Amino acid sequence: MYLKLSLRNARRQAGDYLVYFVTVVLSAALVHAFNGLVFSEELRSLSSFMESLPAFIIFTSAMVVCVIGWLIQYITVFMLSRRSRELGTYILIGLENNQVARMFFLENLITGGIALLAGLLLGNLIFQVLRAITLSLFHAPYTFSLALSPRATALTFVYFAIIYLLALRKSRKRIRTMKIHDLIYYEKQNEAELVKKSRNRRRLFAAAVLSGIVGMLLLLTGSLSLCLIGTGLLVFFLYGFFLSFSSGVPAWFDKRPVRKYTSHTLLVFRTLCAKLTTMGLTMATIALLFTVTLVSEGTGMLFGTLFENRVEGSTCFDIFLGSVASENLEAEFEEETHPTGEPNFARSGLEPYLEYIRQEIPLRASMQYDIYRGESLQVTDYIQGNAEYYGYYKYDPLMACSDYTALRAMLGYDPVTLESGQYIIHCMPYLKNIMEDYEQPVSVDGTVLTPGAVFTEHFTQKLWDGNGRGFVLVVPDECLASRPVSHSIYAAMTVEPLTQAQDDRLREIHEYQQGGSAGLNSFTTGDYTLMTRTSLEREYASTSACTIFPLYYLALVLTMVSATILTVQQLSESVRYRRQFSLLGKLGMDKREMETALRRQFTIYYAMPALPPLLISVPFLWNMGHAFEPGTINGPWHLAEILGITLGLFFLIYFVYILIAYGNLKKNVLG
Amino acid sequence: MLQVNAIEKYYGSKNNVTKALDRISFHVAEGEFIAIMGASGSGKTTLLNCISTIDTVSAGHILLNGEDISELPPARLARFRREKLGFVFQDFNLLDTLTVEENIGLALTINHVNPHLVRDKVQDVSMRLGIDDILSKFPYQISGGQKQRAACARAMVAGQSLILADEPTGALDSRASKNLLEIMSKMHQEMHATILMVTHDAYSAGYATRVLFLKDGRLFNELLRGARSRSVFYHEILDVLGLLGGDISDVS
Numbered sequence: 012m013y014l015k016l017s018l019r020n021a022r023r024q025a026g027d028y029l030v031y032f033v034t035v036v037l038s039a040a041l042v043h044a045f046n047g048l049v050f051s052e053e054l055r056s057l058s059s060f061m062e063s064l065p066a067f068i069i070f071t072s073a074m075v076v077c078v079i080g081w082l083i084q085y086i087t088v089f090m091l092s093r094r095s096r097e098l099g100t101y102i103l104i105g106l107e108n109n110q111v112a113r114m115f116f117l118e119n120l121i122t123g124g125i126a127l128l129a130g131l132l133l134g135n136l137i138f139q140v141l142r143a144i145t146l147s148l149f150h151a152p153y154t155f156s157l158a159l160s161p162r163a164t165a166l167t168f169v170y171f172a173i174i175y176l177l178a179l180r181k182s183r184k185r186i187r188t189m190k191i192h193d194l195i196y197y198e199k200q201n202e203a204e205l206v207k208k209s210r211n212r213r214r215l216f217a218a219a220v221l222s223g224i225v226g227m228l229l230l231l232t233g234s235l236s237l238c239l240i241g242t243g244l245l246v247f248f249l250y251g252f253f254l255s256f257s258s259g260v261p262a263w264f265d266k267r268p269v270r271k272y273t274s275h276t277l278l279v280f281r282t283l284c285a286k287l288t289t290m291g292l293t294m295a296t297i298a299l300l301f302t303v304t305l306v307s308e309g310t311g312m313l314f315g316t317l318f319e320n321r322v323e324g325s326t327c328f329d330i331f332l333g334s335v336a337s338e339n340l341e342a343e344f345e346e347e348t349h350p351t352g353e354p355n356f357a358r359s360g361l362e363p364y365l366e367y368i369r370q371e372i373p374l375r376a377s378m379q380y381d382i383y384r385g386e387s388l389q390v391t392d393y394i395q396g397n398a399e400y401y402g403y404y405k406y407d408p409l410m411a412c413s414d415y416t417a418l419r420a421m422l423g424y425d426p427v428t429l430e431s432g433q434y435i436i437h438c439m440p441y442l443k444n445i446m447e448d449y450e451q452p453v454s455v456d457g458t459v460l461t462p463g464a465v466f467t468e469h470f471t472q473k474l475w476d477g478n479g480r481g482f483v484l485v486v487p488d489e490c491l492a493s494r495p496v497s498h499s500i501y502a503a504m505t506v507e508p509l510t511q512a513q514d515d516r517l518r519e520i521h522e523y524q525q526g527g528s529a530g531l532n533s534f535t536t537g538d539y540t541l542m543t544r545t546s547l548e549r550e551y552a553s554t555s556a557c558t559i560f561p562l563y564y565l566a567l568v569l570t571m572v573s574a575t576i577l578t579v580q581q582l583s584e585s586v587r588y589r590r591q592f593s594l595l596g597k598l599g600m601d602k603r604e605m606e607t608a609l610r611r612q613f614t615i616y617y618a619m620p621a622l623p624p625l626l627i628s629v630p631f632l633w634n635m636g637h638a639f640e641p642g643t644i645n646g647p648w649h650l651a652e653i654l655g656i657t658l659g660l661f662f663l664i665y666f667v668y669i670l671i672a673y674g675n676l677k678k679n680v681l682g
Numbered sequence: 683m684l685q686v687n688a689i690e691k692y693y694g695s696k697n698n699v700t701k702a703l704d705r706i707s708f709h710v711a712e713g714e715f716i717a718i719m720g721a722s723g724s725g726k727t728t729l730l731n732c733i734s735t736i737d738t739v740s741a742g743h744i745l746l747n748g749e750d751i752s753e754l755p756p757a758r759l760a761r762f763r764r765e766k767l768g769f770v771f772q773d774f775n776l777l778d779t780l781t782v783e784e785n786i787g788l789a790l791t792i793n794h795v796n797p798h799l800v801r802d803k804v805q806d807v808s809m810r811l812g813i814d815d816i817l818s819k820f821p822y823q824i825s826g827g828q829k830q831r832a833a834c835a836r837a838m839v840a841g842q843s844l845i846l847a848d849e850p851t852g853a854l855d856s857r858a859s860k861n862l863l864e865i866m867s868k869m870h871q872e873m874h875a876t877i878l879m880v881t882h883d884a885y886s887a888g889y890a891t892r893v894l895f896l897k898d899g900r901l902f903n904e905l906l907r908g909a910r911s912r913s914v915f916y917h918e919i920l921d922v923l924g925l926l927g928g929d930i931s932d933v934s
């Protein structure tokens with residue numbers, strides 16, 4: 012009989028708390044899908060970089076599980092308070108506390124079990140999406156298969172078993188020890204105010220606002236220790252603000268009665284204060300979670316841009332080999348001064364690479380050329396004075412016009428011509444505007460050249476041994492007849508993208524030649540740099556999978572969990588709001604005004620926990636965007652676009668919950 | 683001021699019709715304090731709801747200051763209610779999230795009164811009703827009698843011409859009831875408020891200047907207090923109630 016009652020209650024519970032139920036299903040699905048990544052041999056074998064993926068995912072899952080645990084615990088206690096009268100009635104008609112506790116336990120376990128089951132099924136599909144994304148990042152073929160590791164299923168099950176047993180054990184204990192009276196009147200108990208005295212709350216409000224401002228300023232300093240102190244102050248701000256809001260704002264309005272009695276302000280701010288009085292702690296936690304969400308999403312986006320930029324910007328060639336421009340090599344290259352001649356690469360130790368490439372890799376085009384030393388640092392100085400730029404050379408780098416036009420042809424860029432007496436500037440896109448303003452002539456071996464066109468296509472200009480660092484000046488070949496060589500480059504475009512085996516072999520040669528390990532991320536060893544598009548793409552794919560996936564995973568679950576708590580809280584107030592608006596109707600408020608008041612009340616309720624996170628995360632992310640290496644973020648609009656997408660993603664999910672809540676609330680209250 | 687002309691009210695579907703009000707007519711002059719009495723189910727609250735435009739009549743007309751409120755379009759009803767009517771409910775119906783001052787001021791903000799004047803008007807009416815010392819308190823911090831006085835203040839602060847009270851002493855103890863009724867008498871005598879009060883308590887009805895008795899939806903009798911003392915009037919009310927055949931509980 013109890014089982015029957017539990018089953019019926021479980022069904023009703025799923026209906027009443029549909030938003031919560033759906034969130035648990037989606038959360039379980041995400042946890043399960045990411046567990047699939049942890050145990051996927053196929054994905055781990057894609058690259059040696061992917062070995063660390065399970066550690067990242069498990070670490071994130073631990074945080075996610077804590078947050079889901081908080082949601083389930085919160086809603087279980089919430090349901091207990093809402094249903095305490097019903098549970099008290101069961102005891103009143105003769106059931107024992109133990110039996111009622113078991114019934115409550117059982118029905119929650121049934122709903123949880125169903126949610127988990129649905130989550131496992133949906134998780135399999137989400138895993139397929141993640142698998143497809145990962146494989147496409149590595150340009151590996153994707154075939155649909157529903158098979159998921161039993162170990163992933165077991166891990167998801169263990170996570171949820173722990174969450175449910177811990178959450179329900181507490182409620183079970185509570186029901187077992189409660190008296191009928193306590194249960195029947197449990198609903199009427201308010202959440203205790205943590206700061207009881209109104210005066211103390213007002214002080215806390217002022218202190219919180221102050222610490223918020225100071226915390227934000229410290230966070231933007233960029234110094235690690237100050238950032239940590241700033242973070243602490245911001246956490247204090249969030250909790251202090253929400254715990255004291257219910258006193259601070261009424262006190263503010265009390266001094267400004269005219270504002271208070273204007274339009275719907277009175278109703279709106281009082282309803283909000285009442286809500287915050289009872290759920291200040293919850294609101295603060297939600298605001299904190301939203302802050303973490305926005306920072307996670309934004310960081311994910313910024314890192315995504317950074318990695319993508321590295322692939323795109325590091326080399327535009329399929330294979331790039333460059334000697335390092337350094338003082339030690341000066342003597343070695345000084346002899347090789349002819350711009351169109353064949354630099355002696357064999358002597359530089361590049362022959363083993365070239366031999367392998369000639370034998371094994373079909374090439375569409377290849378070129379060996381030099382970068383020369385300019386006579387002065389005038390362009391470098393100009394850039395350093397006008398933009399963020401990390402200089403490397405002690406001279407402005409120069410390139411022969413014939414090499415430049417040949418390289419452009421190899422890369423498929425539009426042909427250009429160098430006007431007589433001019434030089435071309437080829438720079439990274441972020442320097443375009445300031446280079447277009449540059450009007451100074453440059454002297455090369457006695458020839459004075461004036462600035463010509465500026466080009467910004469990708470041209471391997473990020474590193475110190477590329478086609479200049481950030482920029483290169485393209486000058487007539489004859490000007491370079493007696494200029495010393497800065498460094499030499501071999502660049503090639505292949506017929507087909509390099510296979511993993513070819514790429515690995517090139518790296519082996521590279522490591523052997525340089526007598527050391529090439530490391531995970533650096534392609535530079537000893538005197539030479541080897542970069543292949545395949546390697547960079549693999550690195551990008553691995554770092555994306557290891558950092559961006561977990562950050563988005565965390566952000567998604569945090570948004571859903573927080574929005575669910577807000578929504579369940581809001582919908583549970585339907586009866587009280589209906590009573591309130593029915594009274595307002597009797598007092599003569601017309602329906603349109605009631606709708607406006609409800610909408611404002613609702614908007615502020617959902618905006619409250621999202622506003623402080625916005626104020627914290629947007630400047631933080633803006634600052635972080637500027638901290639990246641120059642050229643990663645291409646101007647403020649690019650950064651604004653990244654922030655816009657971050658906020659768009661967050662609000663997209665948030666708005667789904669808001670719309671569901673508003674639709675239901677409007678129907679229940681004014682319908 | 684208020685004219686109720688042959689109003690009827692039916693509830694239910696085609697096969698099961700209940701007649702809640704049956705051709706009721708009466709007139710209320712400005713400054714009158716009228717009590718409507720009757721047993722449970724006699725139609726008292728239905729009548730009050732029809733006058734207050736919360737419910738609609740099935741037939742007949744209700745005129746307030748010459749305006750037929752039974753024919754007002756829905757859009758104008760809300761305006762009519764907030765400008766002309768003040769409500770006092772049995773369970774106070776104060777918003778628990780607002781202070782007493784704000785609860786009273788709410789009637790003014792709904793009426794779009796200039797925000798600069800709200801505090802003064804609230805202060806003025808609350809002084810007259812003796813609740814100016816509890817204005818900063820929330821409803822849960824004050825007694826039932828104080829809550830009901832706050833509700834009275836809200837009912838008249840915007841200058842409403844007719845105050846409708848539905849069992850205003852229903853949730854009060856005898857001392858608080860007496861206190862409230864004296865306040866209502868004061869509102870009637872000193873502030874010339876027109877009050878229409880529904881009650882099944884003969885003691886409360888004794889404070890009115892006229893009592894209308896309802897039975898099974900019809901107007902059964904009418905008593906005018908005239909120059910009689912409240913105690914004599916009270917006993918006359920009890921006599922009529924005896925004739926009405928109500929339970930002993932109805933004459934408390």
